[in-house]
Amino acid sequence: MLAIALVLDGWSREAAAEACAMERQTLRDWVHRYNQSGLEGLADRPRRNGPRPRLSAEQQAKVAEWVEQGPDLERDGVVRWRCVDLQQRIMQVFAVSLHERTVGKLLRKLSFRRLSVRPQHPQSAPEEQAVFSAALPIS
Numbered sequence: 454m455l456a457i458a459l460v461l462d463g464w465s466r467e468a469a470a471e472a473c474a475m476e477r478q479t480l481r482d483w484v485h486r487y488n489q490s491g492l493e494g495l496a497d498r499p500r501r502n503g504p505r506p507r508l509s510a511e512q513q514a515k516v517a518e519w520v521e522q523g524p525d526l527e528r529d530g531v532v533r534w535r536c537v538d539l540q541q542r543i544m545q546v547f548a549v550s551l552h553e554r555t556v557g558k559l560l561r562k563l564s565f566r567r568l569s570v571r572p573q574h575p576q577s578a579p580e581e582q583a584v585f586s587a588a589l590p591i592s
């Protein structure tokens with residue numbers, strides 16, 4: 454917006470672009486967008502090209518719900534989600550084939566990170582562990 458303001462103040466496009474550390478061609482494109490739509494024209498436009506997402510917004514929300522809940526050992530056969538496990542579950546439920554890397558990109562898009570809590574064994578007994586830890590002598 455500063456570059457546009459400089460152009461409106463009478464600066465040349467070249468000088469305004471240089472002052473804002475941008476290419477003259479980029480500023481030219483922005484000036485055309487500003488002239489056509491005002492300040493709203495400078496906002497990033499949604500992508501118009503490229504493939505459409507294979508999972509709908511509802512399906513992506515369902516995947517996010519699965520990740521939040523964690524896997525079921527009997528149904529999924531794992532105690533912690535990996536991309537390959539989610540890939541198989543997506544194929545089973547939605548009949549959509551995604552590459553393992555695409556599942557990772559989806560998780561990042563859904564604001565999930567690689568770091569996770571350490572999984573707990575399904576047959577562990579926290580109360581027994583507490584008793585055992587309390588009975589250990591401190592040396």
